[in-house]
Amino acid sequence: MTDLSLLIQSCAAGERSALKQIMETEGGRMLGVARRMLRRQDLAEDAVQECFVLLWRKAHQFDAERGQAKAWIYTILRNRCLTLLRNAHPETALDPAEAEEASDDAILEIAYNRLERTHDLRICLESLDPHKRMAILSSYILGYSHGEIAGRMGAPLGSVKAWVRRGLLMLRECLS
Structure with missing residues:
Protein backbone atom coordinates (compact mmCIF):
# COMPACT_ATOMS: atom_id res chain seq x y z
CA MET A 1 0.00 0.00 0.00
CA HIS A 89 -23.50 23.91 -18.74
CA PRO A 90 -23.72 27.47 -17.43
CA GLU A 91 -27.51 27.45 -17.18
CA THR A 92 -27.51 24.60 -14.63
CA ALA A 93 -24.20 25.29 -12.96
CA LEU A 94 -23.54 26.38 -9.42
CA ASP A 95 -22.51 29.95 -8.84
CA PRO A 96 -18.70 29.97 -8.34
CA ALA A 97 -19.05 31.50 -4.86
CA GLU A 98 -21.63 28.86 -3.92
CA ALA A 99 -19.41 26.01 -5.10
CA GLU A 100 -16.35 27.25 -3.24
CA GLU A 101 -18.02 27.80 0.11
CA ALA A 102 -20.81 25.26 0.08
CA SER A 103 -20.68 22.09 2.11
CA ASP A 104 -21.39 18.79 0.39
CA ASP A 105 -24.96 18.81 1.71
CA ALA A 106 -25.46 22.35 0.41
CA ILE A 107 -24.07 21.40 -3.01
CA LEU A 108 -26.50 18.48 -3.19
CA GLU A 109 -29.41 20.69 -2.18
CA ILE A 110 -28.46 23.39 -4.69
CA ALA A 111 -28.13 20.87 -7.52
CA TYR A 112 -31.41 19.21 -6.57
CA ASN A 113 -33.25 22.53 -6.33
CA ARG A 114 -31.96 23.60 -9.74
CA LEU A 115 -34.10 20.90 -11.32
CA GLU A 116 -37.46 22.34 -12.32
CA ARG A 117 -40.33 21.03 -10.19
CA THR A 118 -41.96 19.60 -13.33
CA HIS A 119 -38.76 17.92 -14.54
CA ASP A 120 -39.25 14.13 -14.72
CA LEU A 121 -35.99 13.44 -12.89
CA ARG A 122 -36.98 15.67 -9.97
CA ILE A 123 -40.42 14.08 -9.74
CA CYS A 124 -38.84 10.62 -9.68
CA LEU A 125 -36.18 11.65 -7.15
CA GLU A 126 -38.92 13.01 -4.89
CA SER A 127 -40.59 9.60 -4.92
CA LEU A 128 -37.49 7.99 -3.36
CA ASP A 129 -37.00 7.74 0.37
CA PRO A 130 -34.48 10.34 1.63
CA HIS A 131 -31.68 7.81 2.25
CA LYS A 132 -31.83 6.48 -1.31
CA ARG A 133 -32.05 9.99 -2.77
CA MET A 134 -29.07 11.24 -0.71
CA ALA A 135 -26.96 8.20 -1.61
CA ILE A 136 -27.67 8.55 -5.32
CA LEU A 137 -27.07 12.30 -5.37
CA SER A 138 -23.83 11.89 -3.38
CA SER A 139 -22.64 9.35 -5.90
CA TYR A 140 -23.58 11.17 -9.08
CA ILE A 141 -23.12 14.82 -8.12
CA LEU A 142 -20.19 14.60 -5.70
CA GLY A 143 -18.65 11.49 -7.23
CA TYR A 144 -18.40 9.69 -3.89
CA SER A 145 -17.82 5.96 -3.67
CA HIS A 146 -20.20 3.74 -1.71
CA GLY A 147 -17.68 3.67 1.14
CA GLU A 148 -17.43 7.46 1.25
CA ILE A 149 -21.22 7.75 1.24
CA ALA A 150 -21.48 5.22 4.07
CA GLY A 151 -18.99 7.25 6.09
CA ARG A 152 -20.78 10.53 5.46
CA MET A 153 -24.21 9.10 6.25
CA GLY A 154 -23.06 6.96 9.18
CA ALA A 155 -24.66 3.92 7.59
CA PRO A 156 -23.42 0.39 6.91
CA LEU A 157 -21.73 -0.08 3.53
CA GLY A 158 -24.16 -2.83 2.53
CA SER A 159 -27.12 -0.56 3.20
CA VAL A 160 -25.66 2.22 1.08
CA LYS A 161 -24.99 -0.18 -1.80
CA ALA A 162 -28.57 -1.44 -1.56
CA TRP A 163 -29.98 2.11 -1.43
CA VAL A 164 -28.08 3.12 -4.55
CA ARG A 165 -28.91 -0.07 -6.46
CA ARG A 166 -32.61 -0.08 -5.51
CA GLY A 167 -32.92 3.67 -5.94
CA LEU A 168 -31.46 3.53 -9.44
CA LEU A 169 -33.84 0.69 -10.35
CA MET A 170 -36.75 2.77 -9.06
CA LEU A 171 -35.55 5.82 -11.01
CA ARG A 172 -35.16 3.79 -14.19
CA GLU A 173 -38.69 2.43 -13.78
CA CYS A 174 -40.10 5.87 -12.99
CA LEU A 175 -38.38 7.54 -15.94
CA SER A 176 -39.40 4.89 -18.49
Missing part, protein backbone atom coordinates in the same frame (compact mmCIF):
# COMPACT_ATOMS: atom_id res chain seq x y z
CA THR A 2 1.27 3.43 -0.95
CA ASP A 3 1.47 6.26 1.59
CA LEU A 4 -0.07 9.15 -0.31
CA SER A 5 0.99 11.66 2.36
CA LEU A 6 4.64 10.84 1.79
CA LEU A 7 4.18 10.97 -1.97
CA ILE A 8 2.58 14.42 -1.76
CA GLN A 9 5.46 15.61 0.43
CA SER A 10 7.85 14.23 -2.18
CA CYS A 11 5.98 16.16 -4.87
CA ALA A 12 6.41 19.31 -2.79
CA ALA A 13 10.15 18.56 -2.79
CA GLY A 14 10.09 18.35 -6.60
CA GLU A 15 10.29 14.58 -7.04
CA ARG A 16 8.49 13.80 -10.29
CA SER A 17 8.58 10.07 -9.63
CA ALA A 18 6.25 10.66 -6.67
CA LEU A 19 3.67 12.31 -8.93
CA LYS A 20 3.99 9.39 -11.34
CA GLN A 21 3.40 6.96 -8.49
CA ILE A 22 0.28 8.87 -7.40
CA MET A 23 -0.95 8.73 -11.00
CA GLU A 24 -0.39 4.98 -11.14
CA THR A 25 -2.03 4.42 -7.76
CA GLU A 26 -5.05 6.73 -7.99
CA GLY A 27 -5.34 7.76 -11.65
CA GLY A 28 -7.81 5.09 -12.72
CA ARG A 29 -10.08 5.63 -9.75
CA MET A 30 -9.89 9.41 -10.23
CA LEU A 31 -10.89 9.04 -13.87
CA GLY A 32 -13.86 6.92 -12.82
CA VAL A 33 -14.99 9.52 -10.29
CA ALA A 34 -14.59 12.33 -12.84
CA ARG A 35 -16.44 10.32 -15.49
CA ARG A 36 -19.35 9.75 -13.10
CA MET A 37 -19.53 13.44 -12.27
CA LEU A 38 -19.04 14.82 -15.76
CA ARG A 39 -20.57 12.01 -17.86
CA ARG A 40 -18.11 12.75 -20.66
CA GLN A 41 -14.79 10.99 -21.14
CA ASP A 42 -13.05 14.04 -22.62
CA LEU A 43 -14.05 16.32 -19.74
CA ALA A 44 -13.16 13.63 -17.20
CA GLU A 45 -9.67 13.29 -18.69
CA ASP A 46 -9.24 17.08 -18.61
CA ALA A 47 -10.35 17.21 -14.98
CA VAL A 48 -7.90 14.49 -13.93
CA GLN A 49 -5.03 16.12 -15.82
CA GLU A 50 -5.79 19.51 -14.29
CA CYS A 51 -6.05 17.87 -10.87
CA PHE A 52 -2.55 16.42 -11.21
CA VAL A 53 -1.16 19.77 -12.32
CA LEU A 54 -2.76 21.43 -9.27
CA LEU A 55 -1.57 18.63 -7.02
CA TRP A 56 2.01 19.22 -8.24
CA ARG A 57 1.76 23.00 -7.83
CA LYS A 58 0.03 22.94 -4.44
CA ALA A 59 1.69 19.91 -2.85
CA HIS A 60 3.47 22.22 -0.41
CA GLN A 61 0.04 23.28 0.95
CA PHE A 62 -0.94 19.77 2.02
CA ASP A 63 -0.97 19.28 5.80
CA ALA A 64 -1.36 15.67 6.97
CA GLU A 65 -2.55 16.90 10.37
CA ARG A 66 -5.57 18.62 8.81
CA GLY A 67 -6.80 15.63 6.82
CA GLN A 68 -6.07 12.55 4.80
CA ALA A 69 -4.05 12.75 1.61
CA LYS A 70 -6.65 10.86 -0.40
CA ALA A 71 -9.40 13.26 0.70
CA TRP A 72 -7.20 16.23 -0.25
CA ILE A 73 -6.57 14.81 -3.74
CA TYR A 74 -10.22 13.99 -4.35
CA THR A 75 -11.31 17.43 -3.13
CA ILE A 76 -9.08 18.98 -5.79
CA LEU A 77 -10.61 16.62 -8.38
CA ARG A 78 -14.17 17.35 -7.28
CA ASN A 79 -13.57 21.10 -7.49
CA ARG A 80 -12.08 20.73 -10.99
CA CYS A 81 -15.12 18.69 -12.05
CA LEU A 82 -17.51 21.29 -10.65
CA THR A 83 -15.62 24.01 -12.53
CA LEU A 84 -15.82 22.05 -15.77
CA LEU A 85 -19.52 21.38 -15.23
CA ARG A 86 -20.12 25.05 -14.60
CA ASN A 87 -18.27 25.97 -17.80
CA ALA A 88 -19.92 23.24 -19.90
